Amino acid sequence: MIEQLLANPITLLCLVISLAVVVAGLVFAITSPRLFLLVIKNLRRNLVRTMLTCLATMVLVAMVTMIWTVIYTLDMVTTEKSKDFKLVVTERWQIPSQMPMTHADYVNPESPKFLPELKGMIGPNDFMTWSFYGGTLDPTKFTRENLLFMFVMNPKHIRSMMDELDTLDPALVKKLEDTRTGVLLGPERLAMINKKVGERIKVTSLNYKGINLELEIVGELPAGRYDQSAIMSDAYFNDELDKYARTTGQKHPLDNKRLNLIWLRVRDRDTFNRVGEIVENSPYFSDRPVKVETASSGIGAWLDAYRDLLWGVKWLLVPAILVSMALVVANAISISVRERYTEMAVLKVLGFRPNSILTLVLGESMLVGALAGFGAALLALLGINFALGGIKFPIAFFPAFFVPIWALAWGLAMGAGAAFLGSILPAQKACSVKVSEVFSKVA
Amino acid sequence: MIVLFGLLMVLGAIIAVIVVASILASLFAVGVAVAPVHKVPIRYNLRNMQVRWKTSLVTALAFTIVVGLLTVMLAFVKGMDRLTQDSGVPGNVLVLADGATDEAWSNLPPASVRQLPDDLQRMIEKNQNGDFLATQEVFVICTHMIPNPNPGGRKRRFVQMRGLDNVLIAADVHQIELESGEWFSDAGVREVTRNHNGSSIKDTALEVVLGNGIARTFGADVGKDSLGPGDIVQIGPRFWYITGVMKASNSAFGSELWTKDRSVQELFGRANSYNSYVVRTKSEEIAEQASKLLSQFRSERAMKAQTERQYYSNLTATNDQFRYAILFVAIIMAVGGVLGVMNTMFAAISQRTKDIGVLRLLGFRRWQILASFLLESLVLAFVGGALGMLVAYLLFDGATANSIVSSGPGGGKSIVLRLTVDGSVLLWGLVFTFVMGAVGGLIPSLSAMRLKPLESLK
Incomplete structure (x- = not known):
């Protein structure tokens, strides 16, 4: 398990991000319960928007989870192990x-x-x-x-x-x-x-x-x-x-x-x-004449014909889906911030510091992103592995691909990450609201 | 499981109804917008998009990404389709051993056209010298040890080698021309001087002609654009002298190495055997007749003959697999895009409830409000989608990629394909754009339509 994790730096990174998000969320909820409740209330105020953002994130995270399941499995089988080597002896040429x-x-x-x-x-x-x-x-x-x-x-x-x-x-x-x-x-x-x-x-x-x-x-x-x-x-x-x-x-x-x-x-x-x-x-x-190679190296050679396709999926398709997810979140949050300029100004008048407002906006988007991401990954894990019997996309010797347990970390990290990237600019804009300007417009 | 299936069916039916309703409503909106009779406040919507340019831009960008990706993915499959469609010569008949599902699994003895009955012989074309346009080919997938591999990277790749009894006739049969150099000699072997640990040594190398795609792949190994005549490459246990490179063509042969049949047979333990015979007839119709007669012809080994076009068009199992996967990915991404545009449109409407009230008081009817907001969503989608298609066209049209085509499990050919963004790919991109814009805009537009004028002005 640990060896698998260490062999796949992206999964390791996702796990670290997920843990950091969960810990940060818990610390935030415990140390600032009023602010945390305000985040929840704000999300409930426009349920349609929250639901749409949540659904869009879930759909895209589920998609990336499926794609990454295939990439992850192929990466794992083509990564050399450090012990218990399985060797394949085949005709050399x-x-x-x-x-x-x-x-x-x-x-x-x-x-x-x-x-x-x-x-x-x-x-x-x-x-x-x-x-x-x-x-x-x-x-x-x-x-x-x-x-x-x-x-x-x-x-x-x-x-x-x-x-x-x-x-x-x-x-x-x-x-x-x-x-x-x-x-x-x-x-x-x-x-x-x-x-x-x-x-x-x-x-x-x-x-x-x-x-x-x-x-x-x-x-x-x-x-x-x-x-x-x-x-x-x-x-x-x-x-x-x-x-x-x-x-x-x-x-x-x-x-x-x-x-x-x-x-x-x-x-x-x-x-x-x-x-x-x-x-x-x-x-x-x-x-x-024969050649002796590790099973991972042998499978790697078989997958060579797919290398451009896999490269495109890994470095074009997946990042593009993540970017479009961040755009969806950015759009929703920036609309939400724009609608609440007056409210932000009132919060400032009430003594909220810019950092608190930044946390408030980031908290809203990251809560939606993290929960939606985790939920989508969980649904993908249960649905694909138990209801569908794996992703049936026959490449080389693999009749089906099964979502690994690490997908939960991928989902949470993706959702929270896209939400963070999508909301950081609107959040900064929200915390730099000038009270005098907002109230002069209202007046 | 049955409950799950039932739920999925209901969900599917609801989605289908929404999609169809959205498309019909959007077509109606476009119709009334271009019709001179009814007024729809399009200028108002366009001006609003300008005013809220940041939100509009972000939404359009999401469309750009989704439609751009869809275009690239479809261009990949189009490239595979083109390659399988264009690989065969219409009048050619390909003969494999009966039961062989792929060229690699076929095993045939040496044969001559003269062994065939007269009526079959008459169907086969001859060249200017009076030789039958018929070729015997031995096909192997062999190992190429990659020179100077990256540490931890792959050390070898599989390459496809075709041994031919007469290369000039084979080139005629397959309509392959050389881009540079010459065809290999009848001996198929020559003396060469090659570099060995820094010093020059004399050696004997087998002669080979490279397909355009594989020449570029080999070239990349040694930091060149492509290998060419005079270069030496090690494949299998021997060194090979490149006598020529084939002209780029949209066929599977671009990924192959052609050499003398003897070289392949001796080196790879295929003594006195071939994988396929290919004969040229005058036309596709005659090729079909000839393939029937050849399949019935009783010789030492039972044969399965088919037109070359048929053979390559059967190698579409991988294309179909990719096509379905791409369609699935595209639909899921489109759902994400639709939800994004829905969000934007709901926000646009909630910010403009007063405007809608004013429009209603000015005499605009409910359906005109519906049409105007649907059109706004469609314009957003089209601007983003068109940009995505343009970017995909500029960056990826004509780009080459490695892939595989096969007729199913247990076979297949490695190919170098050219991504093709043509009319049909762009049309699919447009259809996706339209459906995404329509579905994303319908529900928010319906909510705008239902606003009551006086209430919205409160």
Whole structure:
């Protein structure tokens, strides 16, 4: 949690601003209760204006929260960790990476061919292989609903290696291990293909032409990240490729390219560097050279095609929304101040100091901004994560994005910040009201 | 969930009614303003906007930002649309392996037009030398190690390389011309002298021609505008000598590297295999017939043929994804803008209740008051919106950006697109401006209309 926070300076800044705003607000309410009540009364005087400003702030904060959720998630997955490195071994010079299965033996701690130089650096639970199998449930109709894209892996590595699946029910993993033709499907994928756990499906392959599978749905993956995913056992997949060779008399064209990637986990950067050097320079991989990189670096390379788009969203769209939010607040507050020049003059006559008037105006706008911002972020958090099942904007490998708890700090900081920027000039104008000028106009 | 859905439906219906009513009322207001028969106190509204110029300016600026952003976002999608529409040559037929959803996943054996039946052969065009305009292409996405990467920055990028059996024919088929240099030789390899740790060494480099977009990207790595003929670049395990750069065209090829097929096949383990065949026919109609016949043709590997235009127009899944996302963002931003303008108009009306009373006593009817305040809101919106569109046009029209086009998950092509602010983009900007101004102005104008003359003068 703290590591996440430190890795994202904008979130950290928002948290600091939010805490400062809350503390300042509490101090203000406790030390100047009369002024605080005046702020509340002023806000209630023109409810339509307060509501409209509040709504506009909420709408725009909710929008930025959604956009920033995507940016934040991508930033987090592409930021290097300082420990528990997950390494990805893939074909060095091209994508899609297609390696012979023998490559996995040299880095599998349980294989007799395991490279001795790697001993002590990779444990039995720190290794897994991935193959990708894509197929359709209806070869006559290639629709999105019929498509099934599966991760092919050894079930016993799922809980130890897969992100967010460490809490997966062990009974499900056991079922997948015991049922050779078993498959686990995400809830959305299940609904999309209109099947239930226990039913059987026939899959006609798209990438492994001729390797068609008959699968039994043995369980459901947890909702969220794996909503649309499917995981099948590598034993069945490998058997089918071997069967193809036996029945046709020749190996499948992709037989020697069936391994798409290998995941390894090491404890720190030092070990990562050493493992990388050993594997990349090992002669055992010379027929299909491999590269070793951190998962974050690998994902970063995949996101490269989106970099201009993400740059535009981060540095043009989000700031522009924040500016337009500040303009909305500035407009509302400046109208409100202009309408109350006489009142400000009266306050001065009554002994209010310019600073008190400045605090009064700033307090009004920042209370509206902070509450609206926090409320919008809270609504976004609950609505998107629990009612909508995440933001469905498929970029690279991410089927959905979930609003992090830090969004509450983003919302409060954005709302209060925009309100502060939008109201500082009107507030200064309010506190510099000249009593004589105002009353001469009234007279 | 059902309750939530029901509530959303009701809310949606109410919003739809408000939007439609606002648009109709605004059209009516514009109609009566330009009609010579009925009087609407427009001058009064315009003068008031001048007097309250600060508030008007801030409101208009909010519109400038919202509409400007919308224009830029739509220009991005327009650029993607243009690229996918213009990438194919109308008479070209693209052949992939049956079942392949993307060029990268296709695998075809070497083939010759001579293997095809006579009627199919007759459909394929020939060049001046009598050679069939048909090309076999091997397509790989390979790794380019970025020279001198920033510390902590990305160290590599993916680049798209196309190996061709005959580059002159391929250039003819794809209608690609060179901007500088020459096409690579038939050998596809040459002796070069390159810099290695400060000293010059002799080496063998493979020859390559760069697309205009990727040449600029590579150029930026070494502090140049673009790489050009004579430059050497490392891609994959080998050094490559750039023999030429393609002319800028609005096609996906601008992001590709073209080289000899053998170079790609040997280097990337694609011995004796191709990803696609492309043949040129006389017209789009003949291309459609040929693609049907080619799909039915039985050879060593089952094939899926389609016109090149069809192939690229199917790569619009990403465009659609961006389009919906942009529409969603634009609508939410517009809601914010509408609430802002509503605030301004309510304030304007509350400050001018006496004026409204006077106008009513002067004989202006309720609907004329409604029309005048709606027009004020529309003018604010149009001034801000037009400025936003102008700024977007001046700053972003023609700018280039990297993106990706695909037909769905599991494939896609990296592209360099050109942002396009054209008539349709501007029209969308205007429509948004109008709707925002209309919806933002309607409710305050209704409240102004309902003011009673004597009460408002109290």
